Amino acid sequence: MTIKKLTASAPAPGVPFYTPAQDPPAGTALSPGHDVPTLFTPLTLRGLTLQNRFVVSPMCTYSADNGHLTDWHLVHLGAFALRGVALTIVEATAVAPNGRISPEDSGLWQDSQIAPLKRIVDFVHSQGQKIGIQLAHAGRKASTVAPWHVTERGRHEVADADVGGWPKNLVAPSAIAWDNGFPTPNELTVEQIEGVVRSFADAARRAVEAGFDTIEIHGAHGYLISEFLSPITNQRKDHYGGSFTNRTRLLTEVVKAVRNVIPSTMPLFVRISATEWMEHAHSSSSPSDALDSAESWTIPQSKQLALDLADLGVDLLDVSSGGNNPLQKVEAQKQVDIAGEIRAELLKQGKTSLKIGAVGLVYTAERARDAVQLDADGQTAKADLVFVARQFLREPEFVLTTAAKLGVKVQPPIQYHRAPYRL
Structure with missing residues (x-):
């Protein structure tokens, strides 16, 4: 009888600690073929290849220490990479202290904020996965x-100097x-x-130093770049x-x-808000394709x-919507379809290099697929990648359970091999 010689597990490459290499990474389809849904097929963007089409969407968690991420973020974000997400994007990270949404937001306006981010990057890479930052x-x-x-909408949301x-x-x-x-x-x-x-x-230079695989510029949800895009909030002369050219100038200069x-x-x-959901507030006689005379930011723009x-x-282009006016009437169930409209326009115009990410109420395997x-x-x-937020908070193993529901055999984390997902 021949006795097979045991060997040590190969270490994950390029990280400053030992952990077994995940080869292939969790979330990889093990029997690729024509019957595997697109959701579990690879996508390459420049030098970045993802083994599936899942992305953890940036989600604010209000838990940073003067812009520095902590071990809480390591566990929070690492959980998604461990369980098969091809790309995890760190929450909105401010490029200036007064650009934070809250005093506890992530930041990258100074060099001391690089090291805690790199620790998270190293862990995600140790799992064979990719990581970006917004x-x-x-x-x-x-x-x-x-x-x-928040106890009452309005003034009770404002963080005064004493906090x-x-x-x-x-x-x-x-x-x-x-x-x-709110303050003016x-x-x-x-x-x-x-x-x-x-x-x-x-901040982008610091992100490169931290080892991130991609960067997302936040131009959505009524934050600064989004405010410049919209004629509601941009009344500059x-x-x-x-x-349209002038209102998009800040974004193009940042890009x-x-x-x-x-x-x-x-x-x-x-990331953009494809519509402000403010069409209801304007005259229906306004031509929807008149970009320079638009009264809000709309899908044609x-x-x-x-x-x-x-x-x-x-x-x-990560296609979201809304967030720039409290009178908005959001129809979140339409967001994936809006992403599809933009993707169709790009293909019609021969702009195949720009891929589309879709968000919005992706909480089932079928909607993701x-x-x-x-x-x-x-x-x-409708899109090339699906960006998922709250469902990953409810179900960090959403990639693995989706695979089980769709009948796709995928690689699990090797340390969890004795606990396959069952429906």
Whole structure:
């Protein structure tokens, strides 16, 4: 009888601690073929290859220490990578102290914030998975308290100086408050806008040093870049306001600045709110395709922006919606379909390099599958990646349970091999 010689587990490469290599990474389809849904097929963006189409969407957790992430974030984010998510994106990370949503937000405006992020990056890489970071500036929606402290909408959401806030140091394209009871922001000067652009570039350099695989620029949800895009919040008379080209200028300058300081192999994402859900507040006689005379940010403008971003070297457009006006009437169930509209426009115009991420009420295996499923022509999917937020909080093993429900055999974490997922 031949006795098989046992060998030690190969270590995960490129990390400063021992853990067994996950080869292939958890969440990889083990029997790839025509019957495997697109959701469990690879996608390559520049030098980044993902083994499935799941992304942990950036989610604020209000738990950082002066912008520095802690071991809480290591466990929180590491849990998703361990359980098969191909790409995890760190929550909105401020490029300036007054760009935080809350005093406890993640930050990357100084070098001391690199090390705790790198610790998280190293763990995610040890699992064979990829990790990104969302760079953001909250604009007029900054200096609020964590949502579990909110007792009354309005003034009780504002973080005053006695709890570490900066209500007198909010900035925006125009001096328009988010809502009644909120501070009026200071209108940014052109020199200050140029400083914001530099802050994004500086934070991107630090993200590269921390080892991130991709960067997402936050241009959604009524935060600073989103405020510039919208004619509701951007009433400037200079070259950053008025026309579509002017209102998109800050975002395009940030994209160029970030693209210029990151490796050519690193993909760049942008998140937008494809609509403000404010069409109900405007005259129905306004032509929906008149970009320069629009009264709010709408889907036709998002389609044009997508075409422009494709030419600037953006690799994925993360399509969300809303967040810039308290009078919005959000129809979240339509968000995946909106992503599909934008993807169809890109394909129609031959802009195949820009991929689309879809978000919104993805809480079942079927919704995740349907968002990215390609038909035989390879073009009719609504999105290329599915971004999932709250369902991962409820169910960190959502990738593995989705695979079980769809009948796809995938690699589990090797340490969990004795506990396969059963329905």
